[in-house]
Amino acid sequence: MPFLGQDWRSPGWSWMKTEDGWKRCEFYCDDFERNNNFNLQLLNLDDRETYTPEDCVLSAQKREKEQFNTARSQYYYREKWIFVQKESTKERHGYCTLGEAFNRLDFSSAIQDIRRFNYVVKLLQLVAKSQLTSLSGAAQRNYFNILETIVGKVLEDQYNPRLIRELLHDLSSTLCILIREVGKSVLIGNINTWICRLETILSWQQQLMNLEMNPQLGDGLTLCDLPMHMQSNILYRFSDAWDIINLGQTTPTLHVLSEDRHLWKELCKYHFSEKLFCKHLILTENGHVDWKLMFFTLQKYYPEREQYGDTLHFCRHCSVLFWQDCQLALLFKDSGHPCTANDPGSCLMPVSPQHFIDLFRF
Known part of the structure; x- marks a missing residue:
């Protein structure tokens, strides 16, 4: 049955209001795979009158956002925070799940920051041990995309490969157990997809095992050239x-x-x-x-004391989980989320990776 209602415009198309009435927008993309640039034309369906791309900027932005959401990368959100909802209310139905938080928080940019790198890796490791099946399909895809970026960064920069080896070891062990129990519907998606992911993880493990650390030799002093008491002082800084x-x-x-x-x-x-x-x-x-x-x-x-350069923060006043930009907080007094407290700094609490997991256990 066709859709009939007060709004006669089909919701599957983009429309633009003109002097002659509402006109439908059609988009054409040339060489999208090469340069990802849109060549847009607005056509009048009655008289084929051509409009310039400036006449449909809003429609072009909407089309670009749809294309970006279907890409392999993590979903894009302007805000880098999420409201942690633990119960259903009249104002907000449903719950905030771990998969939703994993999609909303910007982990792809966080791993590029050396202060947040170890924190994100530890969080991925905890998810791999016990929470992988609780992620949604989109969140699982984001998980492996972020993991692929981390492995590429380690192979290129040779930064902390031991930590990534532990993560891949825990993840491969978990996937081996889950694949055997596929008859219990513990995995989302086709079994062949998960077998391919497991083979990719094993390939990453082999690449990290064959990784050779290349020392950067220069004309300056090295660690061995320092006095013994300075070398000892450096060791005392290790945790x-x-x-x-x-x-x-x-x-x-x-x-x-x-x-x-x-x-x-x-x-x-x-x-x-x-x-x-x-x-x-x-x-x-x-x-x-x-x-x-x-x-x-x-x-x-007993668990060791965890130490990270930067972590996620939780606002007790707003129940919001977010990344805090220290530079913006100092320059513009920006707390990182729309806080309504008189003193936002007093309501902030750093969130450890295990605390992050516990926030979404209902």
Whole structure:
């Protein structure tokens, strides 16, 4: 049955009001795949009168947005925040899901910021372990697109490949389990698509295993040229135990510094509370505390302290989750979202990756 109503214009077309009445817009695209530029013409269906592209700017923007939404990249939203709705109300029906948050928040741009890179990778790792099936189909596609960008960035910049190897290992293990249980409808989409994704992940793992770190040699000073006390001071700034161990394998001097008992003692105090030391006290043959062995023992039972350069923030007043731009916040006093509080800074709370997952557990 044809659509009949007060508005006789078909909702599937774009229309423009002229002096002679409403005219339908038709778009023509030349060489879209090469330069992604639109050559638009507005045709009068009665007398074939041609209009200039300036007469249908709004229609061109709408067409461009539709083309962008069907692309492989993450969906585009002007706002980089999302309202976390945990219950259905009269003003807003439905719930805010993890997949919706994954589509709305700008993770594609966040991984280009070195301060947010580790945060996004850790978040993807938590999703891969337990929340992959809770994502919608569009969110799963965005997930793998972001992961592809991360792997390409690591292969190009050689930045923190160990962290990406752990992410891919957890993701491949999860997919192997889910593919076996495909009869229970735990995956969205065709099984062949997921098998292809798993093969791609295995290929990425192989590329990262074959990755060779190319040192950038120059005429300036290197780490080994610094005095020993400065090298030791640099090691004390590390919060990752494996970074200390890997750096200690480069030179004999750094190896001696990486085995310092006081260094591992400070690392234990940073990640764990002192009341846990008595429960897992490990002594050497000389009666001294083996702080290095204690650290890896405590690591098995208790979570480490997480440290990130920048994280997502949650406004307790507005219940909004968003990325905060520190430069805009200082220059224009912009909180990063339309906050109605008198003092927006007092309502902000940094969100850890695990807290982000917990926000969408109902």
